[in-house]
Amino acid sequence: MVMTLVMQLMLLLLLPVTRVSAQEQQQPPQQVVRPSCRDKCGNITIPYPFGIGAGCFRNDGRGGFELECNDSRSTPRLTVAGNGIRITSLSIITSEARALLRATRRCYDSKGRITGRSGDTSVPLIGSHYLFSQARNRLVALGCSNLGYFVDAAGYYVSGCMAVCGPQHFIELGSCTGVACCQSTIPPAIDYYEPYVLDFTKEQTDKGIVSYSNSTTCRYVFLAETKWLTTTLTGKSEYLNRTNNFAVPVILDWAVRNVGNCSAAKRNTTDYACQSALSDCVDSKNGNGYQCNCSKGYEGNPYLQDGCRDIDECKRKEEQPCYGVCANTLGSHTCQCPPGTSGDATTKTGCRPKDNFTLALKVVTGVSVGVFLPLFMCFWLYLGLQKRKLIRTKQMFFELNGGLFLQQQISNYNGTSTGTGGFKIFSKEELEKATSNFAADRILGRGGHGIVYKGDLEDKTVVAIKKSKMTEEVPTKEFAREMFILSQINHKNVVKLLGCCLEVEVPMLVYEFVSNGTLYQYIHGSRGLDSDTGFHTCLRIAVESAEALAYMHSSASPPILHGDVKTANILLDDKLTAKVSDFGASKLAPTDEAQMATLVQGTCGYLDPEYLMTCRLTDKSDVYSFGVVLLELLTRKKALYFDGPEEDRSLVLCFMMAVKVGQHQDLLDSQVRDEMRIEALEEITHLVMRCLNMSGEERPTMKEVAERLEMLRRYHHHPWAQADANPEEEQSLLAME
Structure with missing residues (x-):
């Protein structure tokens, strides 16, 4: 008992008091x-x-x-x-849609002849995201005598039932069990519905199928929501005697069905429908596909990036009763008895006043403090040792990651007349504070090399912080030297490296923040370029990106190879100015054969085939990848398509084959064909084909690519591009080798 009281006192002393401010409780x-x-x-x-x-x-x-x-x-x-x-x-909570479908109707005279009919149309859901719900629907045949059924798209019988006439009291007491009304279940994964009413001849009715005089004039067959069937139809004679048309509610199960299940969907992050970081993927229970749900303790729309929000359980006392002090937390809440009471605050009479502090309790408390004090001191000693261990670990990582060498380089650089350079070594605590301890809502994107977070530094500077997933075994001094050289890149079209954090196992890099997404999103995503200025803007972005890579190849000392050029690594600011980013695969230009050998890194669809075969990254590898970027801008198609035919999956392969047969203009975006003259189209096609040459030696340099694109951009803006051009002046603008 003494030990129990001691542990309770320790918990009370160490338990932090959490308060949710009014500002934190307010949500948009x-x-x-x-x-x-x-x-x-x-x-x-x-x-x-x-x-x-x-x-x-x-x-x-x-x-x-x-x-x-x-x-x-x-x-x-x-x-x-x-x-x-x-x-x-x-x-979106139940992944259901309620629809209205007309009932199929047949009306007969006293001789069994059809006098009226309607609602004979089929309802195809093939190839859509909908399926008829097996759990929530029933097939109903109404009226007698009546055999109602439906078939699939191939004409095969799927489900049906038969209703015959009977005494009136059976109709009133029954639950659509076969007397004037019958129902049947349907199989799962039904995507086609074509209803039929089987017509009975007078001879058939005379032989006993209809043995009562109360047969109905009209008979119906329809799919209906089970709840509607039990609350609206059952036992109501006005439905049995009606002769007009009416619509019936039907439940459709919907899901994202372009892939089979969650496992397959998560492999393609670009197309993955569960956009909220606070969402979970659930396999569809009816047919192939998957659905998205907000995680436990959250609600909203999981298909939107910020769609799932925290539930304030304290405002929902019917669902989460709390008769004490309720405090909302992210994804949950706490419910405690008011001060001076104890017990279970979730029940109405669960909190009771605490007992008086009796003499026995005083004795127990004194003994407990005598035991607790040494334990408390040991605990603080343990915390002090852990803190010292943490400091030593940070210092070890700092030295292993080249921190001392980098400090020396920065100090030498700051001592020169060229200025301070602005590169800074950040502490782990600074970056944790800037990102709210790397919160999920701070994530800007995920890539092959790590996760990028949005951060707010103490001086109000907004930055992008890259937290890498893996590290290469690079010599300490070499890694620090590469970081320092990358920090000296000063080009308007290159994302600036502002600093790094070296006191963690895998160094974190701090870049300038670029606000307007990626070029990939503007070509293939929801943002979209404006139709009036789209191609002109794309051409300008291409020129700026090419100039940035040319600068890295030709003007940086030593030259820098990017290694992963793609539209997702070209960022756009608020003025749609291009910023080449993500140096996760970047390398300083090798100085000998031993340095050139490396593991292949990059993105499928953009990788230089020569690089794949030799494992040697060169400046011409970036030229090939940039050629794929140009091809995306011209065609507005993705570099790889996994859903199409095998021969159409590679954009580069499709374009090269089209060029061979002279049909490459059919692959170009209609806006490109409309805005560019044929001479300019042929020039840029020639440039793309040179960039995509299988031999690196035959490809142009990035400097030449940038010059050619700038020439094309000027030609596109030149007055002659809008009217008949002077052939000699046009040739000066489009001078080909």
Whole structure:
């Protein structure tokens, strides 16, 4: 008992008091759609991945997420683009959509002849993100005698049931069990529905199929939501006697179905639908595909980057009862009894006043303090030893990562007349504070070499902090020398390296912050270039990127090879100025054969084939990768497509084959073909083909590429580009080798 009291006192002394400020409790309104997109059609909320209009819905090659709203009606009507299915509600929590489908109707006269029919259309969901819900729907045959069923796209029977006439009291007491109304379940993964009513002849009815006089004039077959069936249809004679058309609610299970499951989806981070860092992926229970849910303790839209927000459980006492002091925390909450009481604060009478401090308790407390004090001192001694160990570990990593050498280089550089250089060695605590301890909401992006966080330094400077996943076994002095040389790169189109942190196992790098995303996002993502200035802007970005690489190859001392040139590593600022980034694979130009041998690094689709065969990175390897970037800008297509035919997966291979047969202009983006003259198109095609040459020696230098692109950019802006050009002056602008 004494030890128990001692441990309780230790916990009370060491337990931090957490308070949630009013500012922390306030959150912006819940985001359900992409910015500038419509979020409602009438009173129906339209959450992303669904959307109305270009750029507002998830477009992964399968139909269903694009919706249309007819506002011309008195009550706006929401339908699925392409097949016209009417939607009455959408849920991203249950991954369900409620739709209205017309019942199939057949009406007969006293001689068994058809007098009216409607609702014979099929409902195809093939190739879309929808499937009919097996758990939430039933097939219903209404009226008697009636055999209702439906078939799949190949015409095969899927499900059905038969309703016959019976005494009235069976109809009133039954639950659609076969007397005038029957129901049946449907199989899973149904993506096609074509209903039928089997017509009975008068001879068949005379033989006993219809043995009562209360047969119905009209008979129906339809899919219906199970809840609607039990609450609306069952036991109501007005439905049995009706002769008009009516619509029935049906539940559709939706999921992201362009891949089979979560495991496959997570391998393609570009197309991965669960954008929120606070979300989880769940395999679809009906057919192939997956769905996204906010993590436990969070709610919102997991398909948007910042869509999942913390739930304030203290404001939801019906779900999380707390009769004491409630404090909200990220993803959870705490509920404690008020001061002076103890017990279970989650029950209404769980908190009770604490007992008086009796003499026995005083004795126990005195003994406990006598035991606790030595333990407390040992604890503080342990903390002091751990702190000293941590300091020694930081110093060890600092020295192993070349910190002493780098300090010396910075000191020597600062002592020269050229200035301070601005490069700084940061402490681990500085970067933790700048990123809120590397919080998930600070993540700017993830790459093959690590995670990039947004940071706010004490002087209000906004930076990008790269926390690497792995490290190469590079000599200490060589790594520090490379970091110092990279910090001296001073070019308007190169992301500036501001500093590093060396007191961790894998050094962290601090770069200037570039605010407007990547070139990849502007070519293939949701941002999109403006249609009026798109190609001109792309051409300018290409010139700026080429000049940055040419500077690194030709003007830096020693020359620097990037090693991973791609559109995702070209950042754009608020004026869409290009900034070459991510030197995770960069190397100083090798000085001998031994230095040139290395493991192949880079990105598939951009890798120099000669580099793949020889494992030797050269400046011409960057030229090849830049050629792929140019090809992306001209075609607006991705470097690799894994979903298409095998021969069409490589953009480079497709383009080279098209050039051979003279059909390469068909691959170019329509805006490029419209805005550029044929001479300029042929010139830039020639330049791309030279960059993509299998032999590195045959490729141009980055300096020559930059000059050629600048010449093309000037030609594109020249007045002769908008009218008939003077051939001699045009030749001066497009001088070819």
